[in-house]
């Protein structure tokens with residue numbers, strides 16, 4: 530893989546998210562945002578292995594997935610800030626990003642609800658007969674939800690070409706996953722006999738390799754594959770309004786993970802100086818943020834357009 534280009538993509542997501550958090554502190558973001566900081570290597574590694582015709586389904590922590598899927602950062606920023614020109618015309622906000630052009634089928638705020646939707650996309654891929662797969666991202670807590678179990682069971686029985694990427698960040702909102710009494714992601718998928726691998730989710734090259742292999746298996750008819758990517762949120766679960774949550778995780782744990790930040794891991798393998806790249810990406814993000822803030826709100830006359838889901842959603846753009 531081109532590590533420098535992956536680094537640039539991860540840096541774009543990081544600076545995008547950090548700008549948004551600063552906007553939130555100033556009361557400029559309507560609703561809640563779930564930052565993706567620290568988990569960038571998962572989105573960039575997995576989506577670097579995707580065929581552009583393959584559908585992706587995400588959840589409320591979807592900004593990084595959208596950017597790594599190829600969505601315009603400017604349009605995503607406008608969407609999250611509720612400005613004119615947003616990716617979904619202002620109807621998605623932070624948690625429900627969708628983009629037909631880049632085959633982002635949608636994102637959901639309901640934990641695990643993205644999994645059955647993705648199984649449908651995998652069934653559509655199978656019926657298409659073009660040898661493609663469908664991909665879904667979820668948290669480690671999501672795999673403990675009933676809908677996840679049902680989806681994996683049906684997907685396994687039907688050998689659907691579905692890649693499930695579980696982003697195991699060790700926390701479920703402000704509850705540590707080790708406090709929760711349900712099976713761990715690997716226990717659950719192992720119990721269902723699903724092929725799965727655990728990967729260092731802060732190592733973009735390792736994630737990319739795992740996704741390349743898992744997608745090849747899906748496309749070859751081996752049925753659903755699961756990647757459990759161990760990673761960590763750099764900031765926090767979510768921010769509603771102007772006030773970030775009080776610290777809820779042990780400082781020592783945060784420091785330990787900060788030392789293994791995905792950008793640091795990748796930078797350690799890139800021989801060139803990255804200072805000018807940082808300045809370049811920061812300038813790009815500043816420019817699109819200023820343009821978004823200068824734009825007005827969406828035209829109220831568009832409030833009811835494009836809100837019904839029709840059968841052509843999957844078929845369009847084939």
Ligand SMILES: Cc1ncc(C[n+]2csc(CCOP(=O)(O)OP(=O)(O)O)c2C)c(N)n1
Pocket residue numbers: 590638639640667668669670671672696698700701702766
């Ligand atoms: C069905 C449902 N139950 C509860 C919630 C509230 N909730 C939002 S995020 C979250 C934690 C999910 O943790 P995980 O799946 O590990 O994802 P992460 O947020 O860590 O990325 C919960 C319980 C919800 N959105 N949907």
Ligand SMILES: [Mg+2]
Pocket residue numbers: 668669670696697698699700701702
């Ligand atoms: Mg989690």
